Amino acid sequence: MQFFIDNFPLLRDAFLTTLSLSLLAGLLALVLGTLLAALRVSPITPLRGLATFYVETFRNTPLTVVFFFLIFGLPQIDFAVGFFTGSVIAVGLYTAAFVAEAVRSGINAVPSGQAEASRALGLSFGQSLREVVLPQAFRTVVPPLGNVWIAMVKNTSIAAGFAVTELTASLQRLSNANAGELVLVLLAIVLGYMLITVPSAFAVSRLERRVAILR
Amino acid sequence: MRITRYAAAFAAIGVVLTGCSSEAGNQAEQQTGNTVAVETETSFEPGTTMAELAEAGTMTVGTKFDQPGFGLLNPNTKAPEGFDVEIAKLIAAQLGIAPEDITWTETVSANREPFLMNGQVDMVAATYTINDDRKQKIDFAGPYYEAGQDIMVAAGNPLGIEGPDDLAGKRVCSVEGSTPAENIRTNYPEAQLTLFDVYSKCADALTNGQVDAVTTDNVILTGLVAGNPDGFELVGNPFTKEPYGIGVPKGDDAFRAFINDTLEEAFDNGDWADAWDRTAGAISGTEAPEPPAVDRY
Numbered sequence: 001m002q003f004f005i006d007n008f009p010l011l012r013d014a015f016l017t018t019l020s021l022s023l024l025a026g027l028l029a030l031v032l033g034t035l036l037a038a039l040r041v042s043p044i045t046p047l048r049g050l051a052t053f054y055v056e057t058f059r060n061t062p063l064t065v066v067f068f069f070l071i072f073g074l075p076q077i078d079f080a081v082g083f084f085t086g087s088v089i090a091v092g093l094y095t096a097a098f099v100a101e102a103v104r105s106g107i108n109a110v111p112s113g114q115a116e117a118s119r120a121l122g123l124s125f126g127q128s129l130r131e132v133v134l135p136q137a138f139r140t141v142v143p144p145l146g147n148v149w150i151a152m153v154k155n156t157s158i159a160a161g162f163a164v165t166e167l168t169a170s171l172q173r174l175s176n177a178n179a180g181e182l183v184l185v186l187l188a189i190v191l192g193y194m195l196i197t198v199p200s201a202f203a204v205s206r207l208e209r210r211v212a213i214l215r
Numbered sequence: 216m217r218i219t220r221y222a223a224a225f226a227a228i229g230v231v232l233t234g235c236s237s238e239a240g241n242q243a244e245q246q247t248g249n250t251v252a253v254e255t256e257t258s259f260e261p262g263t264t265m266a267e268l269a270e271a272g273t274m275t276v277g278t279k280f281d282q283p284g285f286g287l288l289n290p291n292t293k294a295p296e297g298f299d300v301e302i303a304k305l306i307a308a309q310l311g312i313a314p315e316d317i318t319w320t321e322t323v324s325a326n327r328e329p330f331l332m333n334g335q336v337d338m339v340a341a342t343y344t345i346n347d348d349r350k351q352k353i354d355f356a357g358p359y360y361e362a363g364q365d366i367m368v369a370a371g372n373p374l375g376i377e378g379p380d381d382l383a384g385k386r387v388c389s390v391e392g393s394t395p396a397e398n399i400r401t402n403y404p405e406a407q408l409t410l411f412d413v414y415s416k417c418a419d420a421l422t423n424g425q426v427d428a429v430t431t432d433n434v435i436l437t438g439l440v441a442g443n444p445d446g447f448e449l450v451g452n453p454f455t456k457e458p459y460g461i462g463v464p465k466g467d468d469a470f471r472a473f474i475n476d477t478l479e480e481a482f483d484n485g486d487w488a489d490a491w492d493r494t495a496g497a498i499s500g501t502e503a504p505e506p507p508a509v510d511r512y
Contacts, residue, residue, distance in 0.1 A: 072416070072419045072420070072423060075423035075424070075425060076423060080423070080424075080425065083409070083425075160391070160412065161411060161412040161413075161416070162411065162416070163388075163409045163410055163411055163416075163420070165391075165410065169391050169410065172391040172392040172412065173391050173392045173396075173410075175392065177392070177397070
């Protein structure tokens with residue numbers, strides 16, 4: 001118990017850093033990912049190609065490499081961002097690729113008759129996507145998006161290696177200073193992550209039941 | 216047609232690779248070409264560690280494999296090279312053991328005490344700082360070198376950082392969980408710490424101007440400066456003392472005294488300075504410092 005009391009300020013700050021990193025990166029990933037999914041089903045070939053290129057680039061690159069590029073690569077072309085901002089962008093850009101694929105699978109799950117009918121009624125492509133297809137698509141992709149979110153929360157630990165003192169970085173600091181209580185250190189860090197992921201999983205399953213489409 | 220093209224590509228890669236390895240091999244030969252003569256006539260009191268090792272004609276030494284200048288594994292010869300390694304060879308030579316009869320075992324910071332306590336190594340020469348905590352479990356001969364926490368800045372030292380007191384308000388880089396970082400945090404709280412997981416990232420951040428200074432043991436910084444002499448420079452004003460000793464099993468006072476004698480002899484006859492010039496000195500371009508006084512506690 002003494003260990004938790006002594007290190008509470010560090011653990012709290014680290015937890016809040018992980019939480020804000022996750023929330024900001026998640027928001028970026030959701031917005032960008034949805035946009036990419038829309039581009040991937042658009043009727044304009046260059047836009048489709050662009051979105052496919054983005055998804056395949058980020059989905060097939062290790063997150064650590066994305067971090068390296070944003071934190072150490074960009075400053076060399078005189079475009080420096082702070083370590084925290086850079087981490088949000090890195091995790092957000094990377095996760096957007098996975099969000100895009102999940103949302104696209106949802107779009108594909110909407111019967112094509114829906115889109116055809118809305119076009120026949122005179123809606124534009126954007127209107128039919130916004131008003132008819134995406135609302136149904138999002139309902140079917142709640143579970144996969146929940147998976148992407150949980151994976152992303154854990155992926156924020158890469159930021160520990162790039163000067164962001166989040167939970168995993170505090171693990172490195174505390175484990176050296178408290179070598180005798182390593183189990184407690186690990187426990188505190190795992191609890192920190194679970195404080196975010198377990199309620200998320202619970203919320204996702206609630207949401208899934210509430211928005212499920214009964215066909 | 217396609218097959219021949221692949222074959223040509225492989226051949227080209229092969230040429231490049233052999234070119235590299237032969238160059239490295241030559242370097243290794245130069246490095247090992249100048250070692251101390253191995254003692255042929257040895258006589259030790261029966262029952263001592265020295266007598267046992269001399270009798271066996273071989274010994275196991277723990278050292279670092281990733282520390283340029285002190286203990287760095289040469290992938291071509293499969294043997295480590297550096298100042299720690301040369302010091303271990305000096306001691307082995309006094310026991311009548313040739314360098315090729317030494318078995319090198321990699322020890323990292325976290326496993327040096329267990330290796331000695333379990334008898335997996337006969338001694339440890341691995342940038343091993345002498346301190347009272349460690350003396351509870353093992354004993355130290357030496358010191359044979361005194362390192363210290365120092366500061367590395369961009370070439371030309373644009374911010375005029377001369378010591379730890381100048382770090383106030385500056386962005387200082389070190390490694391999360393390390394002793395130097397802890398030292399800055401507690402003793403120089405006005406410095407803004409930026410903490411990565413490895414020192415090479417600190418060097419990248421310094422190159423990019425994302426931090427103003429990097430701080431850790433001077434021997435590590437020396438390696439980084441050697442990697443980019445046009446970009447970095449060492450402030451050269453160590454503000455802690457990290458005496459490096461040879462770790463031996465707890466209570467083996469005869470072996471410890473023997474190593475101390477050997478070190479003092481090497482200080483006096485120039486072998487020690489010679490070892491420095493061939494290893495850490497060659498990397499950093501610095502003269503051998505004044506040898507430290509051996510601590511016979």
